[in-house]
Amino acid sequence: MCAKCNGPDPDDCEKCASSSFFLYNGECFGRCPQGSFDMSGDKYCQECDSTCKSCHSFKTCDECKDGLVKNSQGHCVSYKECDIHEYKDEHKGCLPCHRKCSRCAGASEHQCLSCKDSYYLLKCDSTCKSCHSFKTCDECKDGLVKNSQGHCVSYKECDIHEYKDEHKGCLPCHRKCSRCAGASEHQCLSCKDSYYLLNSTCVSKCPDGHYQEDEEKRCVPCHSTCKTCSGRRSSQCLSCKEEWYSLGHSCVQHCISGYYADNTTASCERCHRVCKECQGPDSNDCLACFDKFFLMKTKNQCYSSCPEYYFEDHAQKACERCHPTCRMCRGSGALSCTSCVSSYQLQGGICISECFAGEYKGTQGPDGECEKCHESCIECKGRGPLNCTVCPASFLLYVNDGRCVQCCHSKPEDSRECCDCSEIPEECKLITELLVDNDGHKKTALFVATSILVVLSIGAIIFFWRRARAKASTVIKGGYEKLPDQTKSFQSFKSNRESTSSFQRDHVIEYHDREEEEDDDDDDEDIVYMGQDGTVYRKFKYGLLEDDDDEDLEYDDESYSFR
Structure with a gap:
């Protein structure tokens, strides 16, 4: 799918081979994945703003992430009535963010969600309520105090790697903890090298649903759609949760157009190039077609023009069945014929037979005699079972062969095939696996019955043999x-x-x-x-x-x- 690439992998593309594809994170897609948009119509997808679940421009969200709502400007904010640069106060309504904040969750400069130009968002240590560097706190979280080094500890007089015991004074933290609030390994505030803080516990490896934040030495939750991930974004998934499918590095519940859900790999796989939507990788797995193509429903294939006995339905973008008497038509029904099958004459869009129902004209011309149709046909266009035009009840016309085939719901016993009459009521979708399944069931039943008889026979032989031995030993x-x-x-x-x-x-x-x-x-x-x-x-x-x-x-x- 790549016209230009910088490596052998599917995500090494620099340019897509077809103008109908979009490039996103080095991969080519049928359209921009969720959480991204086409930047300027040049088929390159850019990630949406971090507050958007989906968007059509960087700052204009179509759908917001959980916990946020879209305001009148199309921006995702914490409260619908507030402007993007405001936050919602329970008592005073919408109030402006701090002058350094572009967006915020509160009035303080330490509650910024994003920063204005010339400012950068500073991440504090997990023990800090506010800070002016990662390790140096300005204010501590509740229950902690700041020592002389500017670190937040459980007791001011204790060393940074100690905690205060009411009876024994300052005691060292657990061997895994760098700082702590108690003796247990589950009371860590920060971790030593090679460990990561998960809630209040130091672990050597972050569990599924988290990724390792090396700078802060902690386990950070993945996006809600990811099972494992390399970052917090929805486009940084490494694997997906159950009933979700991987699409590039994102996880989706439903594959986007141009992809189908492969349950064996739990991923969205690319459809065949002729299919817009599909149920598998082949050209006969199409469910919808691109513009200027039409879906043949009985074959699940896309055609640039519909064959004989079908007309092009531009509204449904599908090849629909003509009336059985029509060879070509412009619409459904008996009044839309443009040419007729043999033994019929076109009159005002209608194909008329010169013979009675159940008969066909054996030879053309005014002196031709009408002959009886094959017993499998109600009406026909010629001799034999392969010229039917109308079929009996519980049968449908299989147009490819011109024959009547029994519907599967009527449970044919002797037939090697049947029509799926429920999916397309007026047209036969041929099913050829029916007899194979029936034979399989019969063979299975025969095998089970034979096995039971063999076991009973062996049991009877053993019984009489043991009884004979018992007599002989008396x-x-x-x-x-x-x-x-x-x-x-x-x-x-x-x-x-x-x-x-x-x-x-x-x-x-x-x-x-x-x-x-x-x-x-x-x-x-x-x-x-x-x-x-x-x-x-x-x-x-x-x-x-x-x-x-x-x-x-x-x-x-x-x-x-x-x-």
Whole structure:
């Protein structure tokens, strides 16, 4: 953008390449940034007076900074009715500033905001109420007294680097403080070298929102728009607060004409050279065009002359759509045609078809027959789906192809494209990302469903595997189990058995217990033995219960006899 420069950086310009740009602080802008103005129509921007937020000359403000108001002369003052060289007294109204002050906040010569010619504004030390040099106070701030060196201290008898303790006398300040009002590092009045005074604390580095004033060794607040800065002016920002954008070395909430807001860099970036306003860096990101150019809204591009099927709207500086029957026109509507599409005849600014609605003339001439339009068209100018002039409900005509495309709000499912019918109601702004998004959602849903099924399957496999292992590890031990006391029942049984002739003393007595159904075993019978002393034993199968293999199970066939 530079025609002449003194370095490689964007802010090293000395002259801009185009006569439509303005030079400000070494950079070329579409217009002078806020807080500056074009000095004499030579495309060089000069900073406004320090009281102005914006201006059109150095002394004439368009908008004042916070806390100031504009008077009848266009100057920003502390009270609207007062002249620029006056201040507002609560009881006496507007009173003149001190003779040395050009503008002021009060009657004293120490309340000057700017000075008259041959005078310079003197900055006092932070402890001084007034001074005649930076370090030598004429009057101290409340709570301080002036010592013999002219410095303001907390107690007159103490050294400049000491403070007065009621019980212990003069004590040294904190190691960070040069002068102080107490022992704490938060009671500093001024700081030692390599430290800066922030309120009443000495810090090695000023925090965000402040810059280092090396002469006074203090942290000074940045302009309200800056996050970090190199000075107090709005044009000295190094970075901006959230929701603000950097423009050169200034911060703005809304980018000026010729720039767009880049949210990734939080800065105002230059539009393409053909765009007056834009939403991005390319030539098809235009929102408004320069003089003698017209915006094609469906393409966001600027044209020097509008193409077929469009007319130049000089009021809106845009290419507007002709009626569908018009090839060329001078305005909107069916009565403004200057030439017609095929199959129509121009009569008094109106394009008339010789056929009924839904038909077109197949061959030109008086003997030409009318043929039916394609099913996608209500009216047409020729054969096939690419010659439509009027479309059905929920469809709009895409002029570039002459076809009807469904509106996005009707939620087409099978279409790879649709028209944004809400932005430009009478014209199709083609959207081609619809199917891609739908396919993306379908693929995502399919992936999620498949993942859930896989997880459930794995969970089921693990469950059955662990259950099988639990069965395999179960062991039935072999041996005998002593049953509860059977004495009474045995005595009754013995007397009954001995009374019969079939009883044999050495015969083995066996009892078969009732059958028990178990989940993991077949319906096997437990074998019960009775000893000679009347004790009853249950005999178990032993071995691993695995695969229901009875061949791995054994019985102890030993039996007992009564004696």
